[in-house]
Structure formats: structure tokens, C-alpha cells
Amino acid sequence: MNNVKYSIGQLAKESGCKVETVHYYEKIGLMPEPPRTEGGHRVFALSHVKRLNFIRRSRELGFKIEQIKDLLKFIDEPNHYCGEVRAMAMLQARAVQEKIDDLQRLQLALNEMVIKCKGSNNSIDDCPIVDALFTKKATGQQ
Amino acid sequence: MNNVKYSIGQLAKESGCKVETVHYYEKIGLMPEPPRTEGGHRVFALSHVKRLNFIRRSRELGFKIEQIKDLLKFIDEPNHYCGEVRAMAMLQARAVQEKIDDLQRLQLALNEMVIKCKGSNNSIDDCPIVDALFTKKATGQQ
DNA sequence: CCTTGAACCTATAGTTACTACAGGTTCTAT
DNA sequence: ATAGAACCTGTAGTAACTATAGGTTCAAGG
Numbered sequence: 001m002n003n004v005k006y007s008i009g010q011l012a013k014e015s016g017c018k019v020e021t022v023h024y025y026e027k028i029g030l031m032p033e034p035p036r037t038e039g040g041h042r043v044f045a046l047s048h049v050k051r052l053n054f055i056r057r058s059r060e061l062g063f064k065i066e067q068i069k070d071l072l073k074f075i076d077e078p079n080h081y082c083g084e085v086r087a088m089a090m091l092q093a094r095a096v097q098e099k100i101d102d103l104q105r106l107q108l109a110l111n112e113m114v115i116k117c118k119g120s121n122n123s124i125d126d127c128p129i130v131d132a133l134f135t136k137k138a139t140g141q142q
Numbered sequence: 143m144n145n146v147k148y149s150i151g152q153l154a155k156e157s158g159c160k161v162e163t164v165h166y167y168e169k170i171g172l173m174p175e176p177p178r179t180e181g182g183h184r185v186f187a188l189s190h191v192k193r194l195n196f197i198r199r200s201r202e203l204g205f206k207i208e209q210i211k212d213l214l215k216f217i218d219e220p221n222h223y224c225g226e227v228r229a230m231a232m233l234q235a236r237a238v239q240e241k242i243d244d245l246q247r248l249q250l251a252l253n254e255m256v257i258k259c260k261g262s263n264n265s266i267d268d269c270p271i272v273d274a275l276f277t278k279k280a281t282g283q284q
Numbered sequence: 285c286c287t288t289g290a291a292c293c294t295a296t297a298g299t300t301a302c303t304a305c306a307g308g309t310t311c312t313a314t
Numbered sequence: 315a316t317a318g319a320a321c322c323t324g325t326a327g328t329a330a331c332t333a334t335a336g337g338t339t340c341a342a343g344g
Contacts, residue, residue: 038339040339089271100242110234150321163303170301180310
């Protein structure tokens with residue numbers, strides 16, 4: 001009884017992305033090809049809205065498209081278990097922590113540079129930041 | 143008296159990047175066109191090594207190519223002051239902090255999901271992670 | 285019913301910062 | 315002299331979209 005229909009514009013707004021992004025997701029097979037009107041316009045159902053929300057939310061959480069494909073496979077196909085999804089989430093959490101660590105090292109380096117530099121109008125030749133940038137490695141690479 | 147010469151391979155190794163990356167930097171104007179041998183091979187000097195190190199280090203610190211162009215402009219042109227560089231470094235530090243904050247919120251969400259999910263082999267239909275992913279917004283976007 | 289303009293359609297190119305390849309030339313060491 | 319490593323140019327590919335062009339369809343107002 002819930003057969004509300006959505007145009008692509010409504011769908012996009014509903015999930016906070018652009019129409020072109022929906023096209024893109026369809027092209028790469030993340031979103032299914034929906035039915036069309038006589039004239040060729042796409043017509044979406046609530047299930048599409050949910051699926052797109054899932055995708056967008058997963059992207060926000062830093063999952064890559066390929067990972068999301070895997071997650072959706074879990075959901076689309078029967079015979080999958082919660083444990084598999086949990087494992088992916090844990091992997092993702094670990095990757096995120098590594099990114100955070102990297103950035104914090106980076107932040108430290110930047111702040112040190114800024115503190116050492118009195119700024120104002122001494123010449124560029126005496127700038128400790130420029131100096132630091134000419135020096136090799138100190139942070140983990142990105 | 144220090145006129146050591148470097149091949150592009152040596153230059154790349156010296157700065158920890160690939161030969162193709164040097165070509166690329168030359169093409170986009172980050173690195174100057176160096177002199178060549180009779181046969182057309184590039185010949186670099188120590189100044190090139192230093193400049194490339196500067197670029198690579200800045201990239202490690204998260205500066206975008208366009209920002210590095212600005213930094214190099216400060217260095218290449220006279221009449222610039224340390225203060226300008228300092229300001230850019232501070233801006234960069236702020237941007238990095240924002241990224242860190244985002245990722246930490248993300249981390250929180252992921253960990254919550256993992257904790258709520260007992261994993262094991264309950265069906266995907268009861269998975270709290272899948273559930274959470276179907277729900278809208280909770281983290282800042284990336 | 286007709287018109288207007290918003291929303292839609294497809295297909296292609298652009299974005300960022302590289303990386304990878306193809307097909308050919310030069311350099312270096314034996 | 316020759317083998318093979320390193321170099322050359324130019325083009326295409328990567329991720330995840332975004333933007334544009336040029337045309338069609340839809341919904342609302344007159």
C-alpha cells in the first residue's frame with residue numbers, strides 16, 4: 001500500500017545528493033535501473049530511496065564504492081550473516097584510526113612550524129617554515 | 143663548486159617519488175624545464191633536488207598543488223615575507239584539524255555500530271550495522 | 285488545448301594528483 | 315659493438331563524482 005513514486009530529482013533531494021550522482025550510481029551498478037515513464041523518465045519507489053540513503057551514509061562513513069558493493073551484496077543476496085558486515089565495519093574503523101593518526105602527526109608538524117615562525121615581516125630567506133619544508137621527512141607519508 | 147648533476151631517476155629516488163611524477167610536475171609548471179643532454183635526457187642540479195623535496199614534503203603535509211604553487215611563488219619571487227607563508231601554514235593547520243574532527247566523529251559511529259552488533263551468525267535482517275546504515279545522517283559529511 | 289519553463293534525458297569532458305603503458309631512443313658498461 | 319637499463323613522448327587509466335551541451339518530456343497556467 002505504500003507505492004509512493006519519486007522522480008529522480010525528489011530521490012536526489014531525499015538523499016542529499018545530485019541527480020548526476022544517481023545517474024552515476026546507476027551506471028556503475030550500485031543502483032538498479034528503475035522503471036520509466038512512457039517518455040523515458042525514471043520512476044523510483046521507496047526502496048530506491050532507502051538504498052540510496054544506505055549508499056550515501058556508507059560513503060559518509062568513508063566506505064569506498066567497492067566496499068559498498070560488497071555490503072549491498074550481503075543485503076541483496078540471501079545466506080549472508082551479520083558477522084561478515086561486522087568484520088567490514090571493524091576493518092573500516094581500523095583504517096579510519098590510521099588516517100587520524102597520520103593527520104595528527106601532520107598537525108603537530110604544522111603547529112611546530114607556525115610556532116617557530118614569528119611571522120611579521122622578516123624576509124622569506126629567514127622563514128623557519130620555508131626552512132622546514134626544505135628539510136626532508138619527519139611525518140609519516142600520506 | 144657544487145655542480146653535481148642528477149639524472150631524472152636519481153632525482154626521483156632522492157626525493158622519494160617516481161620518474162613519472164617529475165614529468166608531471168614539469169608539465170604542470172611546478173618544476174622548471176631542466177637542461178638536456180645532446181640526446182635529450184634531462185639533467186638536474188642540486189637546486190632541483192631541493193625544490194622537489196620542498197614539493198614532496200609540502201604534499202605530505204597535505205598542501206594541495208595550487209597551494210604549493212603559491213608557496214613557491216613566495217620563494218621564487220622577491221618581495222615576499224615570512225608572514226604570508228605563516229598565514230598559509232595556519233590555514234592549513236585549521237583545515238587539517240577539521241578533517242581530524244570529522245574522522246573522529248566517523249570513528250565514533252563505526253565503533254558504536256560494531257559494539258551493538260554481536261556479530262556471530264544471526265541473520266543479516268537483524269544486523270544493527272545494516273540497520274544503522276539505513277538510517278540517515280549522524281556524522282558530518284566528508 | 286496550447287504554451288512555457290522546469291525538470292528530465294544521453295553522452296562526453298573535466299576534476300585532482302598522479303600512475304601505467306606503448307613504442308621508440310639514448311646511455312653505459314662490458 | 316652490443317646488450318640492456320634508463321630515458322624519451324604521448325596517451326589512457328584511476329576514484330568518485332561534477333559539469334556541460336544539446337535535446338526531450340512533463341506539469342501548470344492561461
